[in-house]
Amino acid sequence: MSIVIENAALKNNALSYIEDTIEKVPALVQLRTEAAETFASSDFPSIQHEEWKYTNIKKLVSNTYSFSNDVNVTAADIQDYLIEGTDVMVFVNGVYNASLSSFTSTEKVIVAPLSEAIEKHQDLVLAHLGKYADNSLPFVGVNTASVVEGGFVYAKRNALSETPLMFLNVVSGDNIVVQPRVLAVLEEGAQASIIERNAVIKGEAVLVNSVAEVNVAERANLSHLKLQDEVENTSLVTLSEAQQADNSVYHNITITTGGHIVRNNLNIALGEHCEGLMTGLYLVKGKTLVDNHTMVDHKMPNSYSNELYKGILSDKSKGVFNGKIFVREDAQKTNAFQSNKNILLSQDAVVDTKPQLEIWADDVSCSHGCTVGALDEEPMFYLRARGIPEDKARGLLIYAFAGDVIEKISNENVRALVEKIVAREMGYDLI
Amino acid sequence: MLKINDLKASIEDKEILKGINLEIKPGEVHAIMGPNGSGKSTLASVLAGREDYEVDGGDVDFDGEDLLEMAPEVRAQKGLFLAFQYPVEIPGVSNTNFLRTAVNEVRKARGEEPYNAANFMKEMKEKMQIVSIDKSLMGRSLNEGFSGGEKKRNEIFHMAMLDPKLAILDETDSGLDIDALRIVANGVNTLRDGNRSFVVVTHYQRLLDYIVPDFVHVLYKGKIVKSGTKELALELEEKGYDWIIQEVEGQN
Numbered sequence: 001m002s003i004v005i006e007n008a009a010l011k012n013n014a015l016s017y018i019e020d021t022i023e024k025v026p027a028l029v030q031l032r033t034e035a036a037e038t039f040a041s042s043d044f045p046s047i048q049h050e051e052w053k054y055t056n057i058k059k060l061v062s063n064t065y066s067f068s069n070d071v072n073v074t075a076a077d078i079q080d081y082l083i084e085g086t087d088v089m090v091f092v093n094g095v096y097n098a099s100l101s102s103f104t105s106t107e108k109v110i111v112a113p114l115s116e117a118i119e120k121h122q123d124l125v126l127a128h129l130g131k132y133a134d135n136s137l138p139f140v141g142v143n144t145a146s147v148v149e150g151g152f153v154y155a156k157r158n159a160l161s162e163t164p165l166m167f168l169n170v171v172s173g174d175n176i177v178v179q180p181r182v183l184a185v186l187e188e189g190a191q192a193s194i195i196e197r198n199a200v201i202k203g204e205a206v207l208v209n210s211v212a213e214v215n216v217a218e219r220a221n222l223s224h225l226k227l228q229d230e231v232e233n234t235s236l237v238t239l240s241e242a243q244q245a246d247n248s249v250y251h252n253i254t255i256t257t258g259g260h261i262v263r264n265n266l267n268i269a270l271g272e273h274c275e276g277l278m279t280g281l282y283l284v285k286g287k288t289l290v291d292n293h294t295m296v297d298h299k300m301p302n303s304y305s306n307e308l309y310k311g312i313l314s315d316k317s318k319g320v321f322n323g324k325i326f327v328r329e330d331a332q333k334t335n336a337f338q339s340n341k342n343i344l345l346s347q348d349a350v351v352d353t354k355p356q357l358e359i360w361a362d363d364v365s366c367s368h369g370c371t372v373g374a375l376d377e378e379p380m381f382y383l384r385a386r387g388i389p390e391d392k393a394r395g396l397l398i399y400a401f402a403g404d405v406i407e408k409i410s411n412e413n414v415r416a417l418v419e420k421i422v423a424r425e426m427g428y429d430l431i
Numbered sequence: 432m433l434k435i436n437d438l439k440a441s442i443e444d445k446e447i448l449k450g451i452n453l454e455i456k457p458g459e460v461h462a463i464m465g466p467n468g469s470g471k472s473t474l475a476s477v478l479a480g481r482e483d484y485e486v487d488g489g490d491v492d493f494d495g496e497d498l499l500e501m502a503p504e505v506r507a508q509k510g511l512f513l514a515f516q517y518p519v520e521i522p523g524v525s526n527t528n529f530l531r532t533a534v535n536e537v538r539k540a541r542g543e544e545p546y547n548a549a550n551f552m553k554e555m556k557e558k559m560q561i562v563s564i565d566k567s568l569m570g571r572s573l574n575e576g577f578s579g580g581e582k583k584r585n586e587i588f589h590m591a592m593l594d595p596k597l598a599i600l601d602e603t604d605s606g607l608d609i610d611a612l613r614i615v616a617n618g619v620n621t622l623r624d625g626n627r628s629f630v631v632v633t634h635y636q637r638l639l640d641y642i643v644p645d646f647v648h649v650l651y652k653g654k655i656v657k658s659g660t661k662e663l664a665l666e667l668e669e670k671g672y673d674w675i676i677q678e679v680e681g682q683n
């Protein structure tokens with residue numbers, strides 16, 4: 001058995017799409033061509049591949065997708081996906097839609113679709129785009145090789161962007177693949193908050209292959225939420241690639257409440273005196289498979305990373321967690337914590353969880369732990385014996401379990417939305 | 432109110448209750464005493480509906496209905512309350528939110544309007560006084576990090592809020608100092624209104640100085656081996672359980 005899936009339809013179709021569109025944005029031709037060459041010489045991973053052991057994407061990459069599809073989407077179609085007090089940049093099947101978007105761009109905080117940014121701020125874009133993500137990985141390579149549009153935010157020195165900015169990828173149509181791209185760059189001392197979300201308003205067998213590159217300069221602070229409240233037949237492969245300079249803070253929060261196959265890759269490289277925070281919640285049912293692969297790389301001394309991922313799985317859903325922590329030889333005085341806790345609500349739900357620690361420095365403080373189990377019976381009986389019906393009691397306990405993840409979302413409106421989504425997914429009316 | 436008839440129960444194939452008979456009328460206070468391991472908590476748990484226990488025989492009538500057929504929450508809604516010997520710590524569920532959910536579920540089941548926030552707070556304030564429970568415990572996670580005494584007080588507070596017809600207190604006195612014991616007993620006595628019935632499970636006679644029972648039963652090896660009035664408790668205090676055990680074993 002090979003560790004790759006050869007001759008995948010997705011690969012062949014992507015290559016012809018890339019060829020057809022390569023001239024579209026002249027400034028990106030070189031980046032795309034290089035990525036396309038790498039992608040052409042690679043293949044999508046099979047389950048023989050160590051990093052893809054539990055997540056079979058064979059069907060996903062064997063499907064024939066269209067890479068573009070003109071549709072008309074109205075404000076009413078996306079109404080439910082907007083968040084109060086949050087700016088939004090909307091893409092429809094990968095195409096930027098100005099009339100559905102609503103955000104402000106200033107001298108200090110430049111916000112623009114990539115196509116516009118590449119015209120007005122070419123140097124800023126090219127200095128970072130494609131520089132952090134590893135294009136030799138097929139999903140990343142194909143995204144870079146296809147990039148003509150995306151979300152761009154650039155916060156200059158000490159700029160504070162108070163309003164969160166959501167990149168909303170609207171998808172409409174069957175067998176569509178979209179490849180969202182985000183580039184967020186924060187100069188020294190800047191602060192910003194971004195959200196990535198998809199809205200598959202119509203369509204079967206949609207694949208979203210997204211790449212977000214993040215560069216957080218010294219003393220800067222970026223909060224990055226991936227809100228994946230996907231419909232049943234949507235699959236996601238995502239990458240969040242973050243570079244942190246000294247004294248910076250980056251907080252990635254990934255919330256998954258649906259989808260067919262969801263594979264998230266999160267990589268953080270830390271400078272000195274950094275805080276790298278990884279928070280995740282997956283609350284899934286049906287046959288959803290959610291796979292979170294995270295990696296934090298302590299390259300320098302005195303940094304702190306903290307990872308908390310929690311899963312609640314019902315029906316025949318499946319969870320995969322793989323958390324890598326690298327502590328390099330120079331990274332003395334590293335503090336790295338990791339915890340993955342799972343509740344299985346059905347006999348058929350499964351979780352594969354694996355911490356992977358590689359520590360080369362000697363003066364470090366690291367801890368990790370994982371749990372997989374059913375909901376405790378004792379608390380359940382206690383609540384029921386006080387008159388609370390079984391389903392509500394279960395809801396309260398699950399809500400409590402998810403609580404310490406949700407409370408890490410600092411923006412009130414966003415937190416309220418996530419609370420609502422979690423409650424809705426549990427099917428309980430919580431007070 | 433409650434009529435237990437030849438109740439037998441086991442856990443993991445181990446027979447624990449071996450035929451309990453007990454009748455409790457409205458307003459009565461029954462004390463159940465007995466050495467450790469005799470089945471007191473098992474009896475309380477079976478009555479409250481804990482599913483780990485297998486009921487092997489007998490029946491329990493609660494106000495004309497078959498108690499053993501009911502889900503635990505239905506028993507609570509119909510007015511049965513169990514104060515746990517070991518109250519469970521539930522991180523992330525606030526004492527107040529939990530109580531509001533519980534009280535409103537119980538009210539709903541009784542055909543009463545659920546409390547709005549203001550009414551609920553008013554009710555809380557009133558009932559908190561009964562057990563002199565500290566306000567700071569209300570915003571905290573249910574029982575999490577509570578001292579032993581605080582947990583027991585919280586149980587009695589829950590009881591006051593839920594307004595049951597029959598309350599079973601499982602060793603609510605254990606681990607309490609004399610002041611806390613007095614407060615808890617006071618709370619119970621305040622709620623003793625002539626209609627509400629109590630089953631007070633205790634290992635020691637001490638509590639019964641404050642909550643004076645109408646009847647005292649001794650449970651031993653899964654059976655009620657002796658019943659009497661409050662004088663029986665005093666006798667047990669004086670002579671221990673040995674004489675009863677000997678009496679029982681002697682008969683066998």
Ligand SMILES: Nc1ncnc2c1ncn2[C@@H]1O[C@H](COP(=O)(O)OP(=O)(O)O)[C@@H](O)[C@H]1O
Nearest residue numbers: 442443445447466467468469470471472473474
């Ligand atoms: N979960 C359990 N599994 C096995 N045995 C149990 C369990 N719970 C109680 N028992 C046994 O049942 C008997 C009665 O226990 P319990 O009802 O707690 O007694 P008491 O409350 O009178 O001290 C004891 O022998 C105890 O060991």
Ligand SMILES: [Mg+2]
Nearest residue numbers: 471472516602
């Ligand atoms: Mg006991």
